[in-house]
Amino acid sequence: MRAMLKRYQFFLLTLLALAVIFAVNLAMGLKAMSVIGFSFKEMLLVIPPIFILLGFLDVWVPRETMVHFMGEGSGLLGVALAIFLGSAAAGPLYGAFPVAAVFIKKGASFRNVVIFIGAWSTTKIPMLLFEISALGAKFAVTRLIIDIPGIFLIGWALEKLLGQRERERIQKAMEVM
């Protein structure tokens, strides 16, 4: 019970803040509720199938397969796969973290996983079409053209700045997730 309370303390705190807002300003509280309802629906729709697919990936795909396609020696194929998988995904960035965790656990290289997260955050195909319709092709395509080298640049910098020890620590931490 105590452990449960500790795990949910952040959530309970935000609930408290929400209650305070309701007490002070009803309209503001209702507006917050409508935003929360919207995000909650999105989360309930997109997150469960992602986790279920991850469960299957974890159980069925052998480590060797992942190492072969996205591991240290996977070269360009691994990079291309990371970009493709990240771009084909939908959903907010936080959806990428559990996927990345399973990738690392299964033996994908650190660099490919970072590239995957980068692609997920910026070059999502379904979102790109939407961006074009809202902001125009010039805006969307320009952003895409700068973001692709940006993903590699950030991935490379992360790898260099973190160093071998920290990368190994992260990989170890994934084993127990």
Next chain:
Amino acid sequence: MFTYALYIICLIVAAVSWRKDKVKTKKALIKAWKAFENILPQFLGILILVGILLAVLRPETISALLGRKSGWLGVGIGAILGAVTLIPGFVAFPLAAMLMRGGAGSMQMGAFISTLMMVGVVTMPVEIKYFGRRMTLLRNGLAFVFSFLVAWVIGVVVR
């Protein structure tokens, strides 16, 4: 659209898995549930936090701060707003378009959209849980700085 595809794929995979090995299928589902429950508390807290943030920040306020004339200060404000809010793309793009029609600059919106997608201050607790503090801070910091470059190029190209 994508969500439906995700569910269909999920069902197909589940059906194939069930036919091949019932024990493994159950194991996969249990793993999925455990992984989900593991981060559920943070998720719920974040959802509410974002709702509160968006209710407190009024669109008119955003417009005043992000106008074409706001320059690099506006870019900085846009970048920070994008970093601390968590709006789904299909809300953020029309919002940015609306703001641009209302006088916000393309450079400022470029920074906003870029950090919105790459930087997640409110989701940091979740990210730290997976990757640790150091990598999370580095990744978000690098993405934040990079967004200024994105903003500058968009400001030059999109008038």
